[in-house]
Amino acid sequence: MEKGFRSCAKKGPKLEFPVTGVRVVVNDGASHAVDSSDLAFQTAARAAFREAYLKARPVIHEPIMKVVVETPTEFQGAVMGLLNQRRGMIVGAQDEGTMSVIESQVPLAEMFGFSTVLRSATQGKAQFTMEFSAYRLVPASIAEKIAEEVAQRKRNAA
Numbered sequence: 001m002e003k004g005f006r007s008c009a010k011k012g013p014k015l016e017f018p019v020t021g022v023r024v025v026v027n028d029g030a031s032h033a034v035d036s037s038d039l040a041f042q043t044a045a046r047a048a049f050r051e052a053y054l055k056a057r058p059v060i061h062e063p064i065m066k067v068v069v070e071t072p073t074e075f076q077g078a079v080m081g082l083l084n085q086r087r088g089m090i091v092g093a094q095d096e097g098t099m100s101v102i103e104s105q106v107p108l109a110e111m112f113g114f115s116t117v118l119r120s121a122t123q124g125k126a127q128f129t130m131e132f133s134a135y136r137l138v139p140a141s142i143a144e145k146i147a148e149e150v151a152q153r154k155r156n157a158a
Helices: 002-010 038-055 073-085 114-121 140-157
Strands: 061-072 089-096 099-107 127-137
Touching: 002 038, 061 073, 073 089, 073 099, 073 114, 099 127, 114 127
Parallel strands: none
Antiparallel strands: 061 099, 061 127, 089 099
16 A cells, blocks of 8 residues: 555646655555455555545645845845845845845746846846755645646646
């Protein structure tokens, strides 16, 4: 049974993303000499997982990155605007002479292409670092969009 549950957790039944934060408790079970093969138990586990998964109202989490931008102070407002446009949350900003250091939390999905936009907005004078910070719940509107995209991909593959 464990193999069946683990295979479902690797690729969730609805969006095919890994399923985390799940605990499985088997309260009862039976085996029969003729019908109780490893494959039969895996199949039963997968069916139970799918049923419980849909009842649990699963949510999607996304990786959030700590993004620190060092920019000339004259571009501080523009850089903060760029981060906000990418669903970023400004954690702090400090002036260090003619430079400003802006720390923010930004979803990884929003960071693609950021270096190009940052260079354009700051005449190539800003730089940034990015590192993983945490996972955070995806907003409902974006989760719906993700679900639609996955459903469309499944329809196209069929």
